Amino acid sequence: MARTRADDYGEKQQRIRDCAAELFAARGFEATSAADIAGEGGFSKALIYHYFESKEEILQDLLETHMDALLVAAQGALHEGDEPRTRLRAFVRAHMRLYATSRTKHLLLINELDALPAKGKSAIVAKQRRLVDMAADLFAELAPALKQQAALRFPTAMSFYGMINWTCIWYRPDGTLSPDAFADLACDLFLGGLNGTFPRRA
Amino acid sequence: MARTRADDYGEKQQRIRDCAAELFAARGFEATSAADIAGEGGFSKALIYHYFESKEEILQDLLETHMDALLVAAQGALHEGDEPRTRLRAFVRAHMRLYATSRTKHLLLINELDALPAKGKSAIVAKQRRLVDMAADLFAELAPALKQQAALRFPTAMSFYGMINWTCIWYRPDGTLSPDAFADLACDLFLGGLNGTFPRRA
DNA sequence: CCTACCGATCGGTAGG
DNA sequence: CCTACCGATCGGTAGG
Numbered sequence: 001m002a003r004t005r006a007d008d009y010g011e012k013q014q015r016i017r018d019c020a021a022e023l024f025a026a027r028g029f030e031a032t033s034a035a036d037i038a039g040e041g042g043f044s045k046a047l048i049y050h051y052f053e054s055k056e057e058i059l060q061d062l063l064e065t066h067m068d069a070l071l072v073a074a075q076g077a078l079h080e081g082d083e084p085r086t087r088l089r090a091f092v093r094a095h096m097r098l099y100a101t102s103r104t105k106h107l108l109l110i111n112e113l114d115a116l117p118a119k120g121k122s123a124i125v126a127k128q129r130r131l132v133d134m135a136a137d138l139f140a141e142l143a144p145a146l147k148q149q150a151a152l153r154f155p156t157a158m159s160f161y162g163m164i165n166w167t168c169i170w171y172r173p174d175g176t177l178s179p180d181a182f183a184d185l186a187c188d189l190f191l192g193g194l195n196g197t198f199p200r201r202a
Numbered sequence: 203m204a205r206t207r208a209d210d211y212g213e214k215q216q217r218i219r220d221c222a223a224e225l226f227a228a229r230g231f232e233a234t235s236a237a238d239i240a241g242e243g244g245f246s247k248a249l250i251y252h253y254f255e256s257k258e259e260i261l262q263d264l265l266e267t268h269m270d271a272l273l274v275a276a277q278g279a280l281h282e283g284d285e286p287r288t289r290l291r292a293f294v295r296a297h298m299r300l301y302a303t304s305r306t307k308h309l310l311l312i313n314e315l316d317a318l319p320a321k322g323k324s325a326i327v328a329k330q331r332r333l334v335d336m337a338a339d340l341f342a343e344l345a346p347a348l349k350q351q352a353a354l355r356f357p358t359a360m361s362f363y364g365m366i367n368w369t370c371i372w373y374r375p376d377g378t379l380s381p382d383a384f385a386d387l388a389c390d391l392f393l394g395g396l397n398g399t400f401p402r403r404a
Numbered sequence: 405c406c407t408a409c410c411g412a413t414c415g416g417t418a419g420g
Numbered sequence: 421c422c423t424a425c426c427g428a429t430c431g432g433t434a435g436g
Contacts, residue, residue, distance in 0.1 A: 028316060030232030034435060044406055049436060111313065114230060145401035152387065152402075155379055158372045159365045159391055166364025170356075177357060185354065189361055193395035199347035200354075211424095236415060246426060251416065 013051045015041055020048075020058045025107045029059055029115040059112060060120045066105040067127040073098050074134055084141040089187050091138065095164055096183040100173035110168045132157050142191065160190055215253045217243055222260045227306045231261055231317040261314060262322045268307035269329040275300050276336055286343040291389050293340065297366055298385040302375035312370045334359050344393065362392055 019041040023032040034055060038045040052058050077090035099106045113121060136157040140146045146153060163186050173179050188197040221243040225234040236257060240247040254260050279292035301308045315323060338359040342348050348355060365388050375381050390399040 028230075028232055030230055031317075033433080035433085045436085046407085047405055050405065055435075111316070114313070115233075139396060143396045143400040146396075149400065149402070151378060152400075154372075155384060155387060156391065156396075156399075158368060159388055162364040162366070162368025162371075163361045164364070166360060166368055169364075170360045176353060182357060185357060186361055189358065189395065190391070191395045191397065193391070193393045193398050194341060194345045194348075194358075195393065196395050196398065197358075198345040198351065198354075200351070214424095235413080237413085247415090248417080248427085249425065252423090252425065257415075 012047075016043075016048055016051055017058060017062060020055075021062050021104045021108065024059060024062075024112060025104045029055070029108075029112045056115070056117055056120065059108065060116055060124075062105055063109050063113065063116070063124050064127075066102055066109055067124055067131075069102065070095070070098055071127060071131060074131055078134065078138070084138060085191065088138055088142065088191070089184065091135070092164060092183040092187045093180050096167070096173075096179035096186075099164075099167065100179040103168075103173065107168055110165060132161065135160055163190060214249070218245075218250055218253055219260060219264060222257075223264050223306045223310065226261060226264075226314060227309045231257070231310075231314045258317070258319055258322065261310065262318055262326075264307055265311050265315065265318070265326050266329075268304055268311055269326055269333075271304065272297070272300055273329060273333060276333055280336065280340070286340060287393065290340055290344065290393070291386065293337070294366060294389045295382050295385040298369070298381035298388075301366075301369065301373075302381040305370075305375065309370055312367060334363065337362055365392060 016037065020032070020037045023036055023040055027036075032055075034045045034048055037048055048058075052061070073094040074091055077094040078087050080090040081087050109124075113124060116124065132154070136153050139156060139160070140153070146156065164183075167182065171177070171182065177185075185197070188200070218239065222234070222239045225238055225242055229238075234257075236247045236250055239250060239260075250260075254263070275296040276293055279296040280289050282292040283289050311326075315326060318326065334356070338355050341358060341362070342355070348358065366385075369384065373379070373384065379387075387399070390402070
C-alpha cells in the first residue's frame, strides 16, 4: 500500500500558498519572513517547511501556476474568431481578465521573479517566451511587413507586453475602467496608434 | 568660519552611492546588507552610517537624483522642435538615452521603489506624476479628441510609459538596437500603431 | 505539526 | 569642541 497523505494535504498547502502570496506581494519576497507567513495563517513556521522545501519553492510554485493559467487562457483566445484583429482583442482581454482575478500573483510575477534561483527563474522565463511568441506571431499576421524585419519582432512584442504588464503599477481592476475596457483601449492603441484610437466612443 | 568638511566628502559619499546602487540592482535592496556594501567598496560599515542615516536614505537619494535627471532631460526635449511629433520623438529619445546611461538607477526605480518608506516613496511618485503629465499634455496636442475623454488621459499615458519602462525587463542598450532606434520604434508604434509602423526602413 | 532551538547574520551604534 | 572615521559589538531576528 502506498504511503498515506492527510486528506486535507492539498488544502493546507493552498492556505500556505495564499498567505505567502499576499505577504510577498505586499512587502516583497525578501522582506517577508517564514515567521510572518506563519503568523498570517495562524500556523507554525515548521508547518511551512513540512509542505515546502524553502521560501523560494513557494514563490516558484505560485509563479508557475500563474504562467500556466496565462498560457491556457491566451491559447484559448487564439481560437476566438477568424480575423486576426478579433483574436488579438480576445488575447488581450484574456490577459487583463486573468490579471484582475489573480492580481496578487501577477504582481509577484512582475516584481519578484528575480528572487528565484537561476534555474527556477529560467523555467518561468521559458513560459513567458512562449507567450511572447504567440503575440509576435499574431502581430506578423496583422502586419505582414513585420516578417521581413526579424530584428524588430521581439522589440515590437515586448512593447506590446509593456503596455499591458505595466498595468501592475497603476491599474486597479475595481476602478471605473474595467479590464475589458482597458484591454480594448490597449488593443486599439497598439493597432492604430494615438490618432487611430481617438476620437473614440466613451 | 563655517564648520569644515573633508575635501573629499562628496567623493566618498558618491563611492558609497555607487557601490550600493550596483548591489541593490543586482541582488535587490532587501537582500543587500550594509556589510555587503562595505565589502564591495572596501570601507567599513560605520563609514556608510557616517554619510547616510540608513540604507533607505541611500536608495531615496539614488532615485531622487535619477528622477531629477529624467525631469530635466524630458523638459529639455519639449523645446526641441515646433511640431508635437518632433517633440514627442525627442521626449522618448531623452528617456531611452538616460535609461542607457543610468541603467542601474533605472532598474532601481522600477524594481525597488516599494522598499522606500511611505513618505519617501510618495516624493518619488510625485515626480513621476509630473513626467506622466508632461507626456499626457503632449498626447492631447497630438490627438485633440483625447481632451474630451478625461478618463482615458491617464490610462493612455501609462500605456505609453509601459512601452518604454518595460524595456528594463528585456532591453540591453549595448545590443544591436540603439536607444534612439528603439525610441523611434516606440514612438512610431504609439503614434501610428502596428500598421502605421510597418513596413518601415530597416 | 509543535516547541525548542541552532549557527549566522541582520541593521545600526557604542567608546575612543 | 569639531569632523572623520575605526574595530568591535549591541539587541534581535533570519531561515531552517
